[in-house]
Amino acid sequence: MDISTVVGLILGVVVMIVSIMLAGASFGAFIDYPSLMVVMVGGTAAVMVSFPLSDLLSIGKVAKVAFFNKQANVPKLIETLVGLAETARRDGLLALESKVQEIDDTFIALGIQMAVDGTQPEVIEEVLRTEVDAVAARHRDGKSILDQGGRMAPAFGMIGTLMGLVIMLGNMDDPAAIGPGMAVALLTTMYGAVVANLFCIPLADKLGFINKRELAAMEIVIQGIMGIQSGDNPRVIEQKLNTFIPPKLRAGSQEAA
Numbered sequence: 540m541d542i543s544t545v546v547g548l549i550l551g552v553v554v555m556i557v558s559i560m561l562a563g564a565s566f567g568a569f570i571d572y573p574s575l576m577v578v579m580v581g582g583t584a585a586v587m588v589s590f591p592l593s594d595l596l597s598i599g600k601v602a603k604v605a606f607f608n609k610q611a612n613v614p615k616l617i618e619t620l621v622g623l624a625e626t627a628r629r630d631g632l633l634a635l636e637s638k639v640q641e642i643d644d645t646f647i648a649l650g651i652q653m654a655v656d657g658t659q660p661e662v663i664e665e666v667l668r669t670e671v672d673a674v675a676a677r678h679r680d681g682k683s684i685l686d687q688g689g690r691m692a693p694a695f696g697m698i699g700t701l702m703g704l705v706i707m708l709g710n711m712d713d714p715a716a717i718g719p720g721m722a723v724a725l726l727t728t729m730y731g732a733v734v735a736n737l738f739c740i741p742l743a744d745k746l747g748f749i750n751k752r753e754l755a756a757m758e759i760v761i762q763g764i765m766g767i768q769s770g771d772n773p774r775v776i777e778q779k780l781n782t783f784i785p786p787k788l789r790a791g792s793q794e795a796a
Contacts, residue, residue: 624773654767
């Protein structure tokens with residue numbers, strides 16, 4: 540589980556609750572079901588108009604990635620690729636065929652299998668990069684749904700506020716109702732801001748960060764596979780792949796290798 544995601548969301552909710560308590564306000568004053576309905580249902584409706592239903596049904600899996608994501612261990616990844624390069628250098632490229640079944644990373648296994656099968660280098664790179672593009676497209680589609688939710692929630696918060704103002708102005712003959720009416724009208728703006736800035740936008744940014752890390756790891760694999768296929772020296776491959784990671788991690792990778 541991604542602790543920063545969970546802690547961040549909890550902290551955001553807690554700070555609002557504590558602020559209300561310190562101000563001595565009533566929690567009931569911040570609860571208005573019609574306003575909440577305008578923001579949540581209205582925002583959801585707008586997102587549904589923007590995307591196909593098949594994509595919307597996968598939003599649960601997409602959002603789950605922000606809470607449960609297994610980031611690639613890049614130094615370990617480099618160590619694996621260097622080990623495969625050493626085997627290919629010592630025993631020949633065909634010796635890697637017996638190791639394909641032992642490789643947990645399906646992307647590495649795909650590249651090694653094509654190399655063992657004698658596939659042309661440009662074809663290997665094209666296939667691997669097509670796989671990278673497909674992964675990026677899937678991640679981009681999921682992120683865009685949350686981004687759209689982040690845009691729609693404040694918009695419907697404003698719509699709800701305008702609706703509340705119209706209702707309030709219709710009761711101008713009752714001065715006592717103006718204050719509470721204004722408070723209710725402003726609640727929809729608050730709901731929209733909270734949904735967008737605490738949930739939708741941060742989760743979308745987290746997905747973007749995870750996607751960036753995953754694509755970087757896939758690029759390392761591509762460079763490693765191409766080096767193995769061309770018969771490069773394992774040390775040269777290691778040095779090339781180490782340029783993708785910070786120096787402090789390079790030392791750990793070299794020691795592990």
